[in-house]
Amino acid sequence: MTFDELLEILSDLHPEVDFATETGLIDNKVLDSFDIVSIVTEISANFDVSIPAGEIVPENFNSAQALFELVERLSDED
């Protein structure tokens, strides 16, 4: 998965948000819990990386960059 693919998933959910720069996706309540679950299922469906519930914490979802790093880490572990 590339960073751009991730951005695409995110923009599908909220076209109005600039995910490349926003760093407070959770803290500023841009994403709600429905969005988060949608993102996790999208990633899992399209890239075969499963994000465990334990990783669903603000630090990992506050920016597209952080999320991307999380996915990288998880796919490395497998």
Place this chain on the structure above:
Amino acid sequence: MLFTSFGFILFLAILFPLYYLVPKRLQWMLLLAASYVFYAFAGWGCLIFIAVTTVTCWYASLRMDRLQKRQSLYLKARKEALTSGEKKAYKAQVKRKKLGWFLAALLLNFGILAVLKYTNFAIVNLNAVSALFGGGQLQLVDLLLPMGISFYTFQTIGYVIDVYRGKYPPQESLPRFALFVSFFPQLVQGPISRYDDLAPHLLGEHPFDRRTVSFGLQRILWGYFKKMVVADRLLTAVTAIIGAPETYDGIFVLLGMFLYALELYADFTGGIDITIGIANTLGVPVKENFIRPYFSKNIEEYWRRWHITMGTWFRDYIFYPVSVSRPMLSISKKSRSLLGPELGKRVPVYLATLITWFATGIWHGASWNFIVWGLLNGVVIIISQECAPLYRRFHERFPKVGATFGWRLFQVVRTFWLMSALRSLDCYRDVPLTFSMVGTIFTRFSLTPLFDGSLLELGLGAGDWIVAGLGCLLILGVSLRQRRGSVREQLERSPAAARYAVAFGLTFAVLVFGAYGVGYDASQFIYNQF
């Protein structure tokens, strides 16, 4: 010991000075002792249950942590010697063992909760089914329901899950951990705190700080005002209305919803004010549980602002795990291929929503009323999700409407009444009665009862209505001011005379207008036994 009893006030009056007199490093021990003394007043039997939860969760978490540590040591030592296949196998083995401890702690503690809280509910339902087939009937059992068991069980389970997930290392010391489980102010009705939020403060040293203590005491006083002057007074009328559904239908149902909304808010947030106030007086910050929920503009927002710590608990420990679980992901795949990507994507989320709300419902109480209440909440949330595009289109067409005060007011009022209507399930005896009573609002509607003196037959005199009304207005006023930051800080900046007047006024309002003593049923906090 009820928060509103003389005994509890005395308990605090002894604890507070003592807390700041003992050496700082002993403060947490004093808190632990105080918590167990407090809990012992609820009955010796209850102590056993909380002790069991404490010991088992503490021990299981330690074991999980040991396994994890041993794994990293093992893998480090044999970094070169092992093949990646062997490493994986070893990891899987450790994971299994960890999972074993995890599940043991979970099942045992949820098991205790389930047995104590839901046995009779299960029996009643079994009996009903059995009666359909002419079968035998089981006797109900007389079970002890320890005070606050749902709260401390959830708080402790949250800790076990976090340790399992490796979020933080476990607490090695049993007594220190015991304090986290039993911290007395939040034992009765929450909030459900997270270990990493609460424990460092509980176990830390707290020098006496005049401002902190005075803020804490002010908050306690405010809590007593809400609870004793407003909530307990309104409770009389609410009880009268829902206690006689055959008399009080139509507009009374609506009135009952309204009063119950006020009563519940004053009671629950008042209790939380007392809780947080006590914790603050002891130098311990506690997460807020309510942020002016009745100002919410939609039900989702409402649930982010009402009983917050419960909502986030269910979100983090039920909703997320369920929705990203393997079965759910495979359902997701199937539903996408069946229903297309757009709708299919949402099916698993909605399923997880319903499961979470079912759990939330049954957590609130062992009855169908609460299950239906929970599910309806889930359904309303799903409907509002589905309607979101509609609203978006509406606002695109009328961009100005959304920003007007009128529109926001409409949203707030709509959300308030929607939640009040759902809450009526919490009042009437059973689900069908609730629906038929809500139905009478439309079939037997008449405004006359509001003006023909019937209000004075609900157990409250004219003076009581006035006091309750003024109390509600005061709460509203404080809520409005709160939007501009801490009311206590605002008060701090006003002249001394005004500050003392407020303190005197509140104290004497509680002393005189409070519903306590002979002639009042010492009504328990509504969330006491959840």
Place this chain on the structure above:
Amino acid sequence: MKRICKWGGIALIWAGAFFLLQALLVPKYMDGIPDGALVREYYRETTEHDVIFIGDCEVYENFSPVTLWENYGITSYVRGSPQQLIWHSYYTLKDTLERETPQAVVFNVLSMQYSEPQSEAYNRMALDDLPLSVNKIQAVLASKMEDETLLSYIFPLFRYHSRWSELTASDFRYLFYQDALSHNGFLMRADVRPVTTIPEPKKLANYQFADVCYEYLDKIRLLCEEEGVELILIKAPSLYPHWYEEWDRQMVDYAGEHGLTYINFLDRIDEVGLDFSTDTYDQGLHLNLSGAEKLSDYFGAILRDAGIPDRREDEALSAVWAEKCEAYHAQAEAQYAELAEKGYLTRATTPGSQIPAGE
């Protein structure tokens, strides 16, 4: 120093406000239920008494200290309160004996039948006005119902705070001082309601008085012995509630065993000269003024035989009592006048009591 002054001042203002509110909210019994005022009035006495009555309404409605004074020169006070139970009596007596030493104490034994607190209202009327002391705390602990708290007896505001919605002008008028309603503890009722029928007493399973009652009776007796006071047991001539033979026998035995005098006035109705068609105001539960005066006169002779002195020679005492007599006769006259005019007493019929007027 400045800080201490500031906090002291605040505490003082707070306490002042608290006690003022408390004084305002406690019931003053000035507009009805004069029975509630009985206990407080004792503490206004300036002279001592040779005879102290303790007991329930069967003493404070049936014995008139003014009659005892006028006919025998006997100084007495009735320390009664409504449905005074035996532990109330004991602690009331203890409180009295700490203040003065009479020659005789007269106890009405009707309360021997109650082994448990009966009602919060009567507890309040018996205990609220006892001055704060260890004795009072013991009395409260012995008397309180399960849901009552000691604290609410020390600070009655905690009990009466909800009266804020029932406050009347008289709560303000009598905030600091209340008029005297009794005559040395005697409540006067001049109206008449004759006995026409007395319900048949029902059979009881057990007639034995409870141990706890005997315990307190022993305590009363020992207290009197200690102080060198003669204890006289009586049963007032009230026809209802029924005083069973089996109960009477226990009292006779107890008195015999301990060398006490026990007088059951129910046996002496004719001797006393009571006529229940004219001498009761509520069909035989209590005597009215004329009945009480007859009974007091009869009992005065007994007290005289027991050696209670005639104090009419004492000028200071006579002056005090002259005032009492005057107030007494003034009220009697006023009541007779009101009866003659209206046929009933307004004071005596508070709303809620359904005694038909002047039968």
Place this chain on the structure above:
Amino acid sequence: MKHNGKKLSALLLALLLCLALLAGCGGNNGGNDQAGGGSTNGQNSGADGEGAQEASAFVFVSNGVEVKMNAEADPIVEALGEPISSYDAPSCAFQGTDWIYTYDGFQLNTYPLNDVNYVSSVVFTSDAVATPEGLEIGGTREDMIAAYGEDYTEEYGMCTYTRGDSQLSILFGDGAITSIEYLAVLPEQ
């Protein structure tokens, strides 16, 4: 920490035992047993309602008039007709007036609550009346058990049955019934 496995199983066992014990005896939770209801209103939904299948209370019947304990007294007194006598006993200090109505064979007693009179007891005074189940003064213990069963408590020769908000007390003297009394169990205030 090595042998903790065993210790833990022992702990678990002890725990289950405790649980079983507490589940068995239970109920000592003081004023705290508003089981799980979402409101303090006593309107506890679901599980509680079905539990209370109370046996119906004792009712005395005189000439077709039902006298229920704790029922409003005035309509009953009216229906019973002119009593032989009635007596009112105001309690001390105006705390309410009890009424006693005497009829042929029994007495009806009432207590006041908020200005309304309620039936507090019916006391048989002769064998002119009998309970609807046929028990009367002069009867025997066998009659009583035949009519009301074995589920009674006995103290000083008085046998008491409790059903719903009523009690039936039967007093024996010399082997025969000397008194029968219906008593209201006062509602919780």
